[in-house]
Amino acid sequence: MIALLLKIVGLFVFLPMELIARSVRLEVQGREHIPEGGYILCPTHVGELDPYFVRRALGERWAFKGRNRFLFRLEFGLWVRRLFLAYWGGWILEESGPNLPALRGALAWLARERPVTIFPEGHQHGQGLIYSGAAFLACRSGKPLLPLVIDRGVFVGEGTPFYVFPFLVLRRYRRAAPRVKLTFLEPLRPDLERYRREGREYLQSLSRELGRRLFGQELEVVG
Numbered sequence: 001m002i003a004l005l006l007k008i009v010g011l012f013v014f015l016p017m018e019l020i021a022r023s024v025r026l027e028v029q030g031r032e033h034i035p036e037g038g039y040i041l042c043p044t045h046v047g048e049l050d051p052y053f054v055r056r057a058l059g060e061r062w063a064f065k066g067r068n069r070f071l072f073r074l075e076f077g078l079w080v081r082r083l084f085l086a087y088w089g090g091w092i093l094e095e096s097g098p099n100l101p102a103l104r105g106a107l108a109w110l111a112r113e114r115p116v117t118i119f120p121e122g123h124q125h126g127q128g129l130i131y132s133g134a135a136f137l138a139c140r141s142g143k144p145l146l147p148l149v150i151d152r153g154v155f156v157g158e159g160t161p162f163y164v165f166p167f168l169v170l171r172r173y174r175r176a177a178p179r180v181k182l183t184f185l186e187p188l189r190p191d192l193e194r195y196r197r198e199g200r201e202y203l204q205s206l207s208r209e210l211g212r213r214l215f216g217q218e219l220e221v222v223g
Contacts, residue, residue, distance in 0.1 A: 018055075026053060026056055029181070030183050040116050040118060042119070043150055045121050045122075050119070057182045069089050069106070071102060072092050073122045120210060120214070129221075135190070136223075151182070188209060
């Protein structure tokens with residue numbers, strides 16, 4: 001009963017955002033780089049609509065949890081998290097503390113030859129940081145990392161309440177970014193032999209390479 005209620009409430013909260021995302025002209029390049037089967041999609045994160053643009057680029061229908069699952073970092077309370085996951089599916093990574101349930105869920109999904117999306121910057125865009133979680137999933141699963149660059153996806157600054165989003169900022173967004181461009185880059189495949197030899201050192205090396213592909217610069221690796 002609670003799960004059904006959360007899904008219904010989630011439609012009222014998140015569906016307007018998805019409809020707004022549908023109104024934006026999307027240009028997608030590099031679809032030929034999307035691997036068959038499981039992979040870890042690693043988009044840049046510059047706006048609140050990024051997950052919706054990812055869903056559209058992968059051909060998933062609105063208000064529908066398709067093959068792709070998301071790993072999110074959220075700082076909100078328990079009920080907001082439950083509401084979020086009832087709509088999106090996937091798992092939530094904690095800023096501190098054990099993330100084993102989320103990582104195990106993602107690895108199990110990858111083992112079913114299905115993709116997982118994780119924003120390697122977390123929610124700290126432009127801070128010069130990249131988390132090693134994506135590299136960890138790649139090395140543990142043997143699946144490739146797929147970098148995705150989102151251009152002009154800026155919409156609402158971090159910390160803006162999601163519940164005011166659909167009603168107050170649509171005109172602002174339409175002026176600032178009437179078109180969003182998504183570019184899939186060539187997959188980055190993990191060297192499992194190096195991972196067995198070097199462990200965490202290789203995870204940091206792979207994360208730095210991912211950062212260079214996404215941002216064209218060296219980033220500090222977290223984790």
